[in-house]
Amino acid sequence: xxxxxxxxxxxxxxxxxxxxxxxxxxxATMGNGHDTEFLASLVGEKGRVFAxxxxxxxxxxxxxxxxxxxxxxxxxxxxxxHENMDAYIHEPVKLVIFNLGYLPKGxxxxxxxxxxxxxxxxxxxxxxxxxxLILIVIYYGGDSGFEEKxxxxxxxxxxxxxxxTVMRTEFMNQINCPPILIAIEKNISISSR
Numbered sequence: 001x002x003x004x005x006x007x008x009x010x011x012x013x014x015x016x017x018x019x020x021x022x023x024x025x026x027x028a029t030m031g032n033g034h035d036t037e038f039l040a041s042l043v044g045e046k047g048r049v050f051a052x053x054x055x056x057x058x059x060x061x062x063x064x065x066x067x068x069x070x071x072x073x074x075x076x077x078x079x080x081x082h083e084n085m086d087a088y089i090h091e092p093v094k095l096v097i098f099n100l101g102y103l104p105k106g107x108x109x110x111x112x113x114x115x116x117x118x119x120x121x122x123x124x125x126x127x128x129x130x131x132x133l134i135l136i137v138i139y140y141g142g143d144s145g146f147e148e149k150x151x152x153x154x155x156x157x158x159x160x161x162x163x164x165t166v167m168r169t170e171f172m173n174q175i176n177c178p179p180i181l182i183a184i185e186k187n188i189s190i191s192s193r
Contacts, residue, residue: 141177
């Protein structure tokens, strides 16, 4: 069994450490609903999951998955861009997770873009609670993602280190553009110490 696990598995491990039953969390890129279901299992029926996607197919697939898992009741599925999350969420959240790229088994022409992803991350930074966490798995390569990856990594380097701790994890010797995991932890504010 390998010790070094795929980026998404590492993201789930971090989410499992941060999220507790009853928390409010966000799946910023709903896709086929895997992360939405995972987050729903972490927060339980006392918690709340907000999930975003711009494609009706993603919402339908996720709704089916959550109904089968019996956790749809505490999930809010939103057909809108993640850059608009602040229009729907009016409370602090413990975690926001992003899987950047395109919908698996979907149209490769429809994918995340730096401009909207950056706005979504900025809004996530405002929404997460002290000691909250943002997890970003950057899928790139092939027919999408290089520009988003490069611009996003440059932007993340500018985050104030007094407010946020940013970690980048990637596999250096794998072929075919392996995903990059970014974890952003909001540092506990001085006023709450």
